[in-house]
Amino acid sequence: MAVANAAVKIPMEAPVSEKRVRNRAATEQAILDAAKRLLAEEGFQNFGINAVARGAGCDKQLIYRYYGGLDGLVEAIGTDLGSWVKDRIPDDTGGMFLLTYGDLMERLALLFLDALRADPLMRRIVAWEVSENSEQVRRLSEARSKALAGWIERMRGSLTPPKGIDAQVVNAIIFAAIQHVVLSATVSDQCAGLALKTARDWEKAATALKRIVRGVYG
Amino acid sequence: MAVANAAVKIPMEAPVSEKRVRNRAATEQAILDAAKRLLAEEGFQNFGINAVARGAGCDKQLIYRYYGGLDGLVEAIGTDLGSWVKDRIPDDTGGMFLLTYGDLMERLALLFLDALRADPLMRRIVAWEVSENSEQVRRLSEARSKALAGWIERMRGSLTPPKGIDAQVVNAIIFAAIQHVVLSATVSDQCAGLALKTARDWEKAATALKRIVRGVYG
DNA sequence: CTTGCTACTCACCGCTCGGTGACAGATTGG
DNA sequence: CCAATCTGTCACCGAGCGGTGAGTAGCAAG
Secondary structure, three states, X not given: OOOHHHHHHOOOOOOOOOOOOOOHHHHHHHHHHHHHHHHHHHOOOOOOHHHXXXXXXXXXXXXXXXXXXXXXXXXXXXXXXXXXXXXXXXXXXXXXXXXXXXXXHHHHHHHHHHHHHHOHHHHHHHHHHOOOOOHHHHHHHHHHHHHHHHHHHHHHOOOOOOOOOOHHHHHHHHHHHHHHHHHHHHHHOEEOOEEOOOHHHHHHHHHHHHHHHHHHHO | OOOHHHHHHOOOOOOOOOOOOOOHHHXXXXXXXXXXXXXXHHOOOOOOHHHHHHHHOOOHHHHHHHHOOHHHHHXXXXXXXXXXXXXXXXXXXXXXXXXXXXXXXXXXXXHHHHHHHHOHHHHHHHHHHOOOOOHHHHHHHHHHHHHHHHHHHHHHOOOOOOOOOOHHHHHHHHHHHHHHHHHHHHHHOEEOOEEOOOHHHHHHHHHHHHHHHHHXXX
């Protein structure tokens, strides 16, 4: 087999899919991407070592080696989440002048609504958060809420809530409402009997949301 | 072995657990109860034929025979749900005079909040609803929302929402908020960074909720 | 007692899961 | 050149899953 070397040097490369390159960094990234994609598209139900490995096109052993298992991988997703959020939720006021706390909260609520609607991964994580209480989920949840809190703080600027209102609690409830509405709509195109399918439906929801925010903050 | 018959007639009954009686109705009920209990306590994650059969102390084959499988069993739970709700959410106004639509919605919101906090099965179903879109879940969800809508309609009486407000949409958002807050608190004792552990925490949440409702409906 | 019917159990199937140990090919350093 | 190391693959394990076909125990009528 003296010709073996030559044959290896010019093999019929990539008979069907391009040959896997030996590159740890790229493989790690491929695994991370596959995990995020899987979580976003399939949800946490069928999320596991085997599925991720299949999605990344590599052996699951590498997930154990590079991330120490599913937990480590999920943690890596969490770490990734901060930048993820930054890319997806605008950080300016869209040219608006936010004169009052009510202006601010209305804008934040609508921005958050749109951002969540547009981001499947975030939606899955939120759904996961209210369905399971594992270490995995806790880490993800923490990363998410931290990113969210940071965003709100940045947007808030120097505006302060009106006296006599426990804004932290009110805001938590409003954001909870947004999350549940979006989750419910994603799964079943409706929420509590309210259709949430067409753009028109969502406009009505946004209007009602504005009304609620304005009702509290004026 | 002539004594065999005598031995059978007076056997050491129930050596450890009482002997299973041959009673189809009772077994069906045991299966249904086990399913509800399992769903309430463990959630939908590990909910399956084997787990239910184990919980009911019978063979899974009986679940196929009596309910036609998990789907039929879940449907039976859904059917059960109407009466379940009636037992758990009060149907009167608690001696209050509800003069305005705002009065009504405030009371409904608080009642719903408490009822959901007190009912693990309902919470699991709600969590399931926002996590998966299967036929099973759709059936359960439908039964739940029907029961809920019926309750609201009964409580509403002749009160009508103020003009110029799309009450259906606003109410859907408010109920969504309640559901998400309760789910989140159940899993992690907090929601969007807001602690929801002590009675004091919940009082604050209830106050904020009232403020939101009153903000919209006056 | 025999014969059916019903309630119920058991053993087994194929499959996927998470997890591990052994191994092959490429790369690098001596 | 060999040897060590790194990257990636493969075969296999035990366990649990949903699902099924065959068989057993109790009861009632003849």
